[in-house]
Amino acid sequence: MDADISGMLIFSIYLNVMPNLTLRDMAKALGLSVSTVSKALRDSYEIGAETKKRVLDYAQANHYFPNRMAKSLKEGKSGSVGVVICSIDNNFVSRMLDGIDSACTKAGYDLIIMQSKESLSQEKSCIRQLEARGVEGVLISPSSETVDFAHLSDVRAMGMPVVLFDRIGDRFGSYQVGIDNRDGAFRATQHLIANGYKRIAMLNIGPGIHFAMQRSRGYADALEEHGIPYRDEYVHVCGPLAGEALKGAVTDAIRSLLALPEPPDALFTATDQLSTFSLRALHERGCRIPEDMALIGFCNTELAPILTPPLSTVYQPAFEIGRIAAEKLIGLITGKEHPDHYETVMLPIRLDVRESSRRKASASA
Amino acid sequence: MDADISGMLIFSIYLNVMPNLTLRDMAKALGLSVSTVSKALRDSYEIGAETKKRVLDYAQANHYFPNRMAKSLKEGKSGSVGVVICSIDNNFVSRMLDGIDSACTKAGYDLIIMQSKESLSQEKSCIRQLEARGVEGVLISPSSETVDFAHLSDVRAMGMPVVLFDRIGDRFGSYQVGIDNRDGAFRATQHLIANGYKRIAMLNIGPGIHFAMQRSRGYADALEEHGIPYRDEYVHVCGPLAGEALKGAVTDAIRSLLALPEPPDALFTATDQLSTFSLRALHERGCRIPEDMALIGFCNTELAPILTPPLSTVYQPAFEIGRIAAEKLIGLITGKEHPDHYETVMLPIRLDVRESSRRKASASA
DNA sequence: TTGAAAGCGCTACCAA
């Protein structure tokens, strides 16, 4: 035993490495067998109180902690879940991740996060790697390229639960958690109508993006319900663009809206970036908000209240989406949810009404 | 073999589970030994071309992929690195994570991300769990409670490389990657001076927060270098507060600044939230920016350009911080960097000059 | 109440 210790010291001096204690090390040190030590640590009824105490004390004193790789291999499960998102560098996404982490931490699962960067092939590779890592389930917000879900059904067919979040749809039967986009757009539009606006324009992205189409529907439904005709010239689809290109498209759209013989008196922007770019474009053209044009948008920034004017927004419960999706996944993993009973949870949005859409001055009622 | 396949089918039908292929399965199916199959897959020179092809084809056709838990256990390393941050729900943090992910993905490492929520005990628990998971190194941005770094030196003493990022200091000898806070504050202040402002106030947080103190120093140094006296009444420390409390403190600070007999003509805000709360408080008090008060702040939002007026900011290269920190860590893991040669990398900030700090109208030169 | 041994899937060493 002395020899052991001095060997350890030398090891430590030369390599600055003190290898982790294993069950075998402890068994040898205590003159017990590996299985006894293992059972003692797991508080098995088979082990005597005194032995248990000896083992526990020794483990504590020497900072033993079990090797999870070995445990995972042995048990065939890793205690971790995989998350595939397009980009972590996004406000909305990080709030969802926070929710996911909250549920997973509570249930004792670790998170392995991978980014697909909106690429289907990267998404497939992420799934592959997560599978190889032995994650017990996958949470995924599919890339915009993902129209075929074979890679997800494959992985599920192998017994791995999959839950879609945020970017949900009807293309893939599965547990899904997202928001009710149609309803959000409906309520935003309705709010403008209620505040006296009648010529309501919409900026959207698309075409073919599921959530965007839902939002278009909500907009159209609200107009119809209030007997306001849908005007094509009030609706702009600013392509599936990003960065400067999108900004240019928004600027053009705003310009043409303002140039109409009968320009709109309110604007509903269907995404985060459309909202902020629109705000900027309207500012640049000297358009007063909300006097010349009211504005409400889907928006995920906490900065909405400090914009000028404070921006009315459709607030999406990102944290909750993540939390609920993760809870569903864990339910599936632990067998509390039945894997074949697919369910889609659509969380309601919250309307945060601020200055940019306040009641129209000229409105009578 | 027929029996095998039909067994598989039944299994699949009943349990909807198709267990992953193992080396042994393949060896049996191909009439080879496990080690031959293993070597063939790793393209070993020991294996004949024909055998290799047979194995590879079979593996491909049956979607074989290696079990990383087993590989990890065997090789004693997991191919993953741990990241400990305070909160993922933060713009700046997610940009750093993006940088970390970029470097790690390139080097073939997975990321396990854990949140300490600004709690030392949670931070310790994160480290523990990562250790147990067999991560090969840890990237950490310590919690604000962390003044004692024993948990980090312990883990490092066990041979696990540790790299600090963002929240760096001199309390813990280690590789560290962050920004040059003193220089950032110095340059921001200098910019205001260069634009004709002389009565420059500063809002900071603290006390005792390392990076905040660095920023205070940069501010003071810039004043001194330009022969402008440091005035206590121009400097407010809005406690280590959060949310509404911080907002209240900022509002109070702004009020007292404006109430001074000789109020400042410019304001330098040392953090993200101080900047946005100040902007709001100034707006609310009818203070024109930059005519009545110029403003420049440390700020991590991409919304700075669309604020009113567009806000001048000290831009911190978050992605780069993450990327470089991760590269250092990987260097340490792979032995390319020497573990005892501590190094602190301080990245320069970038001054994004916008409307809120434009040249003072009355300034002569 | 304790211990021996098998085995999770993989790699690597050595023998054939």
Next chain:
DNA sequence: TTGGTAGCGCTTTCAA
């Protein structure tokens, strides 16, 4: 060129 075998650290029968 191929195969047998030991063993990574753990859990879990089954014996003692």
